[in-house]
Amino acid sequence: MALKLSDIKKNKEVLAAIRESDKALEILGYTEHGLRHLDVVSDRAQEIAKSIGMIEREIELSGMAAFCHDMGNFMGRTKHHYWAAILFRQIFGGAIEPDEMVTVMQAIANHDKEEMKFTNKVSAVLVIADKSDVHQSRVRNQPIEQTMMDIHDRVNYAVTDSSIKVDRKEKTITLALTINTDLVSIIEYFEIFTERMSYCRKAAEYLGYKFSLVMNDFKLS
Numbered sequence: 001m002a003l004k005l006s007d008i009k010k011n012k013e014v015l016a017a018i019r020e021s022d023k024a025l026e027i028l029g030y031t032e033h034g035l036r037h038l039d040v041v042s043d044r045a046q047e048i049a050k051s052i053g054m055i056e057r058e059i060e061l062s063g064m065a066a067f068c069h070d071m072g073n074f075m076g077r078t079k080h081h082y083w084a085a086i087l088f089r090q091i092f093g094g095a096i097e098p099d100e101m102v103t104v105m106q107a108i109a110n111h112d113k114e115e116m117k118f119t120n121k122v123s124a125v126l127v128i129a130d131k132s133d134v135h136q137s138r139v140r141n142q143p144i145e146q147t148m149m150d151i152h153d154r155v156n157y158a159v160t161d162s163s164i165k166v167d168r169k170e171k172t173i174t175l176a177l178t179i180n181t182d183l184v185s186i187i188e189y190f191e192i193f194t195e196r197m198s199y200c201r202k203a204a205e206y207l208g209y210k211f212s213l214v215m216n217d218f219k220l221s
């Protein structure tokens with residue numbers, strides 16, 4: 001019963017849910033939430049989990065939760081975290097140990113809650129990986145005038161490079177962003193991402209780390 005991330009990435013129901021979810025979010029005017037986002041978040045979650053010394057199976061569970069976290073959006077945006085968690089249970093029930101199942105379900109259900117609570121490391125790692133995925137490539141193909149009209153699109157579009165670094169000795173998790181300040185001011189960035197960054201801080205604290213943000217080589221927190 002050792003379900004693997006590679007099984008999930010090939011699962012036709014998962015892939016259909018991801019496709020449909022990204023389509024729904026495109027219609028609703030959201031940034032990219034498809035395979036690009038899920039691969040980035042899944043890779044990033046595993047990287048963070050590995051860097052902070054989580055055991056191998058926990059690293060894999062982090063990647064699994066991350067890959068599936070947004071697949072419930074096609075059933076509705078506001079509760080998409082719950083839909084995705086239940087869907088995971090419906091698709092993979094019986095294919096994974098019960099303890100692992102509930103860990104993954106909790107991590108998925110928690111990732112976009114207002115009253116976000118961390119009860120396991122997998123959920124904390126997922127939140128940092130998800131909330132830190134700000135990048136130009138998330139903006140959908142559209143005329144540049146349209147991109148510049150929407151603040152979320154504009155802020156994402158201005159981010160040309162984004163990376164996460166974990167320092168196990170100093171106990172810090174750093175998100176380093178390169179921002180084109182001709183397109184967006186640092187103030188505007190904060191207007192949009194203060195909430196996201198506070199989730200990252202909370203998640204890092206749960207892991208025993210300090211979260212810091214570096215923008216254009218300037219340490220902001």
Ligand SMILES: [Fe+2]
Nearest residue numbers: 069070111112
């Ligand atoms: Fe989400």
Ligand SMILES: [Fe+2]
Nearest residue numbers: 037069070130
């Ligand atoms: Fe996401």
